[in-house]
Amino acid sequence: MTDNTSCRVVVAEDNTLLREGLQILLERNGFMVADVVGDAEELIGTVRRLSPDVVITDVRMPPDFRCEGLTAAVQLREEQPGLPVVVLSQYIEQSYVAELLDSPGGPGGSRGAGIGYLLKDRVSDVAEFADTVRRVAAGGTAVDPAVISQLINRRQDPLGRLTPREREVLSVMAEGHSNASIAQRLFISDAAVVKHIGNILMKLDLPPDDGRNRRVAAVLAYLQGAVR
Incomplete structure (x- = not known):
């Protein structure tokens, strides 16, 4: 222009x-x-x-x-x-x-x-x-x-790939809350929680067939990043 x-x-x-x-x-x-x-x-x-x-x-x-x-x-x-x-x-x-x-x-x-x-x-x-x-x-x-x-x-920090909302979801997940509880606390739908968690697992390079509990692995990644 x-x-x-x-x-x-x-x-x-x-x-x-x-x-x-x-x-x-x-x-x-x-x-x-x-x-x-x-x-x-x-x-x-x-x-x-x-x-x-x-x-x-x-x-x-x-x-x-x-x-x-x-x-x-x-x-x-x-x-x-x-x-x-x-x-x-x-x-x-x-x-x-x-x-x-x-x-x-x-x-x-x-x-x-x-x-x-x-x-x-x-x-x-x-x-x-x-x-x-x-x-x-x-x-x-x-x-x-x-x-x-x-x-x-x-980009060297996997958690850095997450959006602010995904970080919020992961933070509440780290406290041990279920999907329904996360939705209630963040005032979003259950479907939105499922979508965010799927994005989190993908961005943290946690494929569904790697033999680990991906939810636990995501929480561990969050806790490790929180104490750096």
């Missing part, structure tokens, strides 16, 4: 000064800011309504300031495969970054296409930032080198 006057952007940032600063910066560089929002729920609703060309979102947003913005980005990419997203963060949220990079890249596109993940304290060049947004909007990828480095290290 070379003509950024036709590039419609939605910005999600809970900090008012930063939100307005991003809007001014983008408009001065030729983008059309379709809307600015302050939380993840607004982001999801606004993107569904406006179908922008690119989304720029913070990671930690109201109400809990954990990974709401990044979770919303993953959800929107699932709903709209290939939706370009630029994530701005003070932190490297490894599991969610991996999930975002593995999200659908649209018809004929590779997974992870149209994604940017930038650390706020390393974004200092306005022109470079604008070019990054253009590149992501056109289906490119822009990931901070520090993020790439941590993701490479993460």
Whole structure:
């Protein structure tokens, strides 16, 4: 996308000064800011309504300031495969970054296409930032080198392959709870628990024919990782 006057952007940032600063910066560089929002729920609703060309979102947003913005980005990419997203963060949220990079890249596109993940304290060049947004909007990828480095290290840890929800399921499983109890504690369906456990066993390289109790082996892997 070379003509950024036709590039419609939605910005999600809970900090008012930063939100307005991003809007001014983008408009001065030729983008059309379709809307600015302050939380993840607004982001999801606004993107569904406006179908922008690119989304720029913070990671930690109201109400809990954990990974709401990044979770919303993953959800929107699932709903709209290939939706370009630029994530701005003070932190490297490894599991969610991996999930975002593995999200659908649209018809004929590779997974992870149209994604940017930038650390706020390393974004200092306005022109470079604008070019990054253009590149992501056109289906490119822009990931901070520090993020790439941590993701490479993460792949050496089998538990690092798990999503945050899968880690939650494994954590409750390690406490000795049944599938039904896990579902009740995490407020998810029994079917969802079965799916998550299946994903956990697969990601921990525990095939069904290796002669071990895979559930116990998964718990042992979790406990070993917890004490490192």
